[in-house]
Amino acid sequence: xxxxxxxxxxxxGTPILKGLTLSVGxxxxxxxxxxxxxxxxxxxxxxxxxxxxxxxxxxAVFLGQDLLAMAPHERAAAGLFLGFQYPVEIPGVSNLLxxxxxxxxxxxxxxxPEVSGAEFLKRVRAEAQALGLDMEMLKRPVNMGFSGxxxxxNEAFQMGILQPRFAxxxxxxxxxxxxxxKVVADSINRFRGPDRGVLLITHYxxxxxxxxxxxxHILAAGRIVESGGPELALRxxxxxxxxxxA
Amino acid sequence: MRExxxxxxxxxxxxxxxxxxxxxxxxxxxxxxxxDLDSLALVRPAxxxxxxxxxxxxxxxxxxxxxxxxxxxPHPLADIAAAEALAGLVVDVGEGExxxxxxCVHLGTSxxxxxxxxxxxxxxxxxxxxxxxxxxxxxxxxNIRLDARLGEGAELVRILRIxxxxxxxxxxxxVALARAARLAEVSxxxxxxxxxxxxxxxxxxxxxxxxxNGVLLASGSAALDVVTRLQHExxxxxxxxxxxLVAAGMGQASIAGGVAVARxxxxxxxxxxxxxxxxxxxxxVNLKPELxxxxxxxxxAHGCAVGEIDPLQRFYLESRGLPRPEARALLMQAxxxxxxxxLADPELSQPLADRLxxxxxxxx
Ligand SMILES: Nc1ncnc2c1ncn2[C@@H]1O[C@H](COP(=O)(O)OP(=O)(O)O)[C@@H](O)[C@H]1O
Ligand SMILES: [Mg+2]
Numbered sequence: 001x002x003x004x005x006x007x008x009x010x011x012x013g014t015p016i017l018k019g020l021t022l023s024v025g026x027x028x029x030x031x032x033x034x035x036x037x038x039x040x041x042x043x044x045x046x047x048x049x050x051x052x053x054x055x056x057x058x059x060a061v062f063l064g065q066d067l068l069a070m071a072p073h074e075r076a077a078a079g080l081f082l083g084f085q086y087p088v089e090i091p092g093v094s095n096l097l098x099x100x101x102x103x104x105x106x107x108x109x110x111x112x113p114e115v116s117g118a119e120f121l122k123r124v125r126a127e128a129q130a131l132g133l134d135m136e137m138l139k140r141p142v143n144m145g146f147s148g149x150x151x152x153x154n155e156a157f158q159m160g161i162l163q164p165r166f167a168x169x170x171x172x173x174x175x176x177x178x179x180x181x182k183v184v185a186d187s188i189n190r191f192r193g194p195d196r197g198v199l200l201i202t203h204y205x206x207x208x209x210x211x212x213x214x215x216x217h218i219l220a221a222g223r224i225v226e227s228g229g230p231e232l233a234l235r236x237x238x239x240x241x242x243x244x245x246a
Numbered sequence: 247m248r249e250x251x252x253x254x255x256x257x258x259x260x261x262x263x264x265x266x267x268x269x270x271x272x273x274x275x276x277x278x279x280x281x282d283l284d285s286l287a288l289v290r291p292a293x294x295x296x297x298x299x300x301x302x303x304x305x306x307x308x309x310x311x312x313x314x315x316x317x318x319x320p321h322p323l324a325d326i327a328a329a330e331a332l333a334g335l336v337v338d339v340g341e342g343e344x345x346x347x348x349x350c351v352h353l354g355t356s357x358x359x360x361x362x363x364x365x366x367x368x369x370x371x372x373x374x375x376x377x378x379x380x381x382x383x384x385x386x387x388x389n390i391r392l393d394a395r396l397g398e399g400a401e402l403v404r405i406l407r408i409x410x411x412x413x414x415x416x417x418x419x420x421v422a423l424a425r426a427a428r429l430a431e432v433s434x435x436x437x438x439x440x441x442x443x444x445x446x447x448x449x450x451x452x453x454x455x456x457x458x459n460g461v462l463l464a465s466g467s468a469a470l471d472v473v474t475r476l477q478h479e480x481x482x483x484x485x486x487x488x489x490x491l492v493a494a495g496m497g498q499a500s501i502a503g504g505v506a507v508a509r510x511x512x513x514x515x516x517x518x519x520x521x522x523x524x525x526x527x528x529x530x531v532n533l534k535p536e537l538x539x540x541x542x543x544x545x546x547a548h549g550c551a552v553g554e555i556d557p558l559q560r561f562y563l564e565s566r567g568l569p570r571p572e573a574r575a576l577l578m579q580a581x582x583x584x585x586x587x588x589l590a591d592p593e594l595s596q597p598l599a600d601r602l603x604x605x606x607x608x609x610x
Contacts, residue, residue: 049564050565051557071564073564073568075565088559090559092580092584093576093577098566099566102563102566102568105567141580162566
């Protein structure tokens with residue numbers, strides 16, 4: 001589904017990703033773990049097309065398309081979803097209005113008909129209930145006045161409404177208490193499916209107790225330095241990153 | 247002839263009055279072709295008055311040649327309007343009556359056109375006044391004076407909508423509020439041309455409240471210049487001002503937002519928020535809070551800031567599927583729409599919000 005080959009990227013002229021190679025097939029869930037500053041969020045932003053994150057080499061192919069040549073909204077319409085490590089607050093823009101506009105913009109680009117107001121609300125109610133989000137809160141401006149945990153649940157909520165093909169979740173588990181972690185993990189497990197892929201970026205093993213990955217990769221200093229099965233995450237938890245970074 | 251103000255004067259430094267100078271001695275003809283008037287209405291159906299080139303075309307209220315309120319302090323453009331107006335409108339609403347909604351459309355045709363509006367609201371009276379200034383296809387100077395008096399507990403909702411493309415639109419509104427009277431004013435000024443819009447409010451009775459908000463969208467090579475002055479004359483009055491200025495292209499949007507509190511006007515509660523949004527580096531926004539406070543027991547919160555569209559906010563929207571122009575338009579709307587909150591009635595705020603969205607979409 002997503003094949004990244006020898007990716008190099010710089011931020012503000014500083015090379016951060018230095019030859020990253022990673023491939024996630026349909027139906028798979030992969031996890032990327034790594035120390036702070038390793039470049040995990042940089043990878044997420046590069047894949048989503050953030051300005052200022054300059055690709056200096058390598059390729060990323062998503063569902064047969066050259067991901068790096070597409071504008072950010074085209075990547076979204078192609079089915080890529082980025083769950084932000086730090087969801088952005090947008091005063092004055094209602095969460096639901098924004099989400100409906102985004103959903104219909106994606107559908108338009110894919111040549112699909114608009115979702116009716118009734119259909120949209122039906123999806124919203126179901127997803128909000130599953131994530132324990134209050135409808136009144138969802139009408140408020142995007143992420144404004146949300147607690148850290150609410151922001152993360154709102155990312156999962158948006159994923160549930162937009163129904164992407166591939167979810168790239170950047171530390172969606174951080175800042176969640178154990179109950180919220182289970183709720184978010186459930187939403188990722190519901191999202192899993194044979195035509196879908198997931199790349200979980202996480203700093204801790206605990207999310208992986210709830211969402212069992214097919215593969216685990218360790219990202220350090222801008223490259224994947226080790227890959228393995230779920231047991232790799234456990235070993236990392238026991239030994240710490242010190243051993244790898246060295 | 248009366249002198250036009252010069253840019254060298256501090257109060258006029260952001261105004262572009264070149265068309266006033268050029269057209270000062272060229273009265274607008276009476277028979278210019280008119281565009282479709284219905285498309286100019288903000289809210290339908292409403293009582294309507296139309297002045298084209300300063301000539302009355304259609305009238306609601308009392309079309310006359312109104313005498314200005316002589317008690318108001320002199321003003322260079324408003325005094326020219328008073329001296330040279332050919333037509334105008336008087337609206338009297340009697341005690342406790344609801345004057346409903348009145349739309350007054352000023353259509354700039356060519357040449358100079360002056361009009362005077364007088365609004366008198368008796369105690370407990372109400373009126374919604376929508377003033378629209380638009381134009382046809384030629385340069386013009388449309389110069390309008392509004393003198394309004396609100397009696398005890400009276401309420402005026404005023405919308406000023408300026409959507410000119412060619413000319414110079416200049417307006418000066420003077421609104422005096424008696425005890426417990428209320429003014430809610432929202433301006434939407436979207437133009438690539440020249441505009442000078444002044445609102446001068448005198449809070450003369452205790453418990454009087456004024457909200458004076460607006461949005462400016464300067465495009466092309468616009469010079470949009472707003473001046474407000476909310477003058478608290480007695481204790482226990484309230485004023486709120488919220489202005490959002492968006493500038494694109496080579497446009498310039500400016501505001502001098504004034505609050506004046508007289509020496510004995512204790513317990514004045516005044517707040518002012520002026521913010522600018524620059525869409526590119528060739529555009530300009532000027533924000534100038536002017537606070538003259540002579541009483542000591544006063545709350546006067548004020549804030550003023552100019553910024554650009556936040557790239558991270560834009561990226562967040564884009565990453566969800568919004569094309570860049572739509573993401574920008576949504577952020578611009580979020581920035582500007584706050585000014586419309588002063589209109590409690592969705593029948594008024596919705597059409598204005600729709601017009602605003604249309605203008606912003608065109609800039610994004
Ligand atoms: N916007 C930025 N400008 C400059 N440097 C950045 C920026 N974002 C991240 N970096 C740097 O890039 C490196 C990788 O950061 P990041 O991708 O956020 O790491 P991680 O998510 O793995 O903790 C760090 O050294 C960080 O300081
Ligand atoms: Mg990170």
